[in-house]
Amino acid sequence: MKIRNFVAILAAAVLFAGCGSSGSESSKTTSEGSSQGSESSQTEEVKEEKIVYEVDQTKPLIALTFDDGPNTTTTNDVLDKLVEYQVPATFFLIGNNINEQSGETVKRAYALGCEIENHSLTHSYMTEFTEDEIKAEIEETNKRIEDLIGVTPKFFRPPYIAVNVTMYDSVDQTFIAGIGANDWDDSVTAEMRADKIIEQAKDGAIILLHDAEGNSMTVDALDEIITTLKDQGYQFVTVEELFKYKGVELSPLDSRIYTFVEAQN
Numbered sequence: 231m232k233i234r235n236f237v238a239i240l241a242a243a244v245l246f247a248g249c250g251s252s253g254s255e256s257s258k259t260t261s262e263g264s265s266q267g268s269e270s271s272q273t274e275e276v277k278e279e280k281i282v283y284e285v286d287q288t289k290p291l292i293a294l295t296f297d298d299g300p301n302t303t304t305t306n307d308v309l310d311k312l313v314e315y316q317v318p319a320t321f322f323l324i325g326n327n328i329n330e331q332s333g334e335t336v337k338r339a340y341a342l343g344c345e346i347e348n349h350s351l352t353h354s355y356m357t358e359f360t361e362d363e364i365k366a367e368i369e370e371t372n373k374r375i376e377d378l379i380g381v382t383p384k385f386f387r388p389p390y391i392a393v394n395v396t397m398y399d400s401v402d403q404t405f406i407a408g409i410g411a412n413d414w415d416d417s418v419t420a421e422m423r424a425d426k427i428i429e430q431a432k433d434g435a436i437i438l439l440h441d442a443e444g445n446s447m448t449v450d451a452l453d454e455i456i457t458t459l460k461d462q463g464y465q466f467v468t469v470e471e472l473f474k475y476k477g478v479e480l481s482p483l484d485s486r487i488y489t490f491v492e493a494q495n
């Protein structure tokens with residue numbers, strides 16, 4: 231157990247160094263990290279990657295988001311598309327899907343510059359839960375994400391977008407919904423998914439898609455979604471950047487859920 235944690239810390243340190251945002255914590259493991267060089271060819275490959283994008287705030291902004299990961303297959307396929315087009319995204323993770331293997335994918339996403347947020351622990355209808363049960367879902371998922379990347383999620387996407395007052399009162403994170411395409415339904419083709427997202431797109435929108443294992447039609451839809459919206463002038467940003475650029479304060483204590491983030495005034 232201790233050895234595994236130590237290896238995880240080393241891997242995280244290598245990744246942090248690779249994405250150019252190495253915090254003070256990572257400096258003390260740098261020497262050990264480099265001595266592991268021969269063993270970590272995979273992580274060295276990862277640290278080459280970084281999504282580079284500039285944002286013109288005078289143009290419409292939009293945020294790509296993905297639910298129900300992480301996994302080592304579809305999540306990585308999505309990341310490959312993001313690298314190909316150099317656009318960032320935000321991933322809302324199910325805590326119970328985080329394991330040693332899928333954790334590597336989460337670290338890859340974070341190192342690329344993607345944002346990692348909370349989509350509950352068990353993906354249940356939390357409207358049926360008590361306050362304590364709701365808090366346990368959020369806290370355990372936060373903890374698993376913190377253990378991987380050292381950052382605490384600020385946003386929460388409720389499973390099935392099912393919310394009630396107890397949930398708003400129990401969760402100190404900003405609630406996020408989004409424009410969707412029923413992309414969990416196998417009868418909805420990649421082209422239909424792309425068309426549905428593109429027709430709902432507008433400045434400040436949050437796009438809600440799924441990187442659940444095997445959801446390859448959503449991966450296929452990304453080519454058209456990204457190229458069409460880019461052609462229309464959209465600037466892709468993470469969810470936190472969307473709030474920042476629109477001048478909207480996070481509202482962890484409010485009873486509201488965002489599909490569009492509109493500039494104030």
Ligand SMILES: [Zn+2]
Nearest residue numbers: 297298389390
């Ligand atoms: Zn979900």
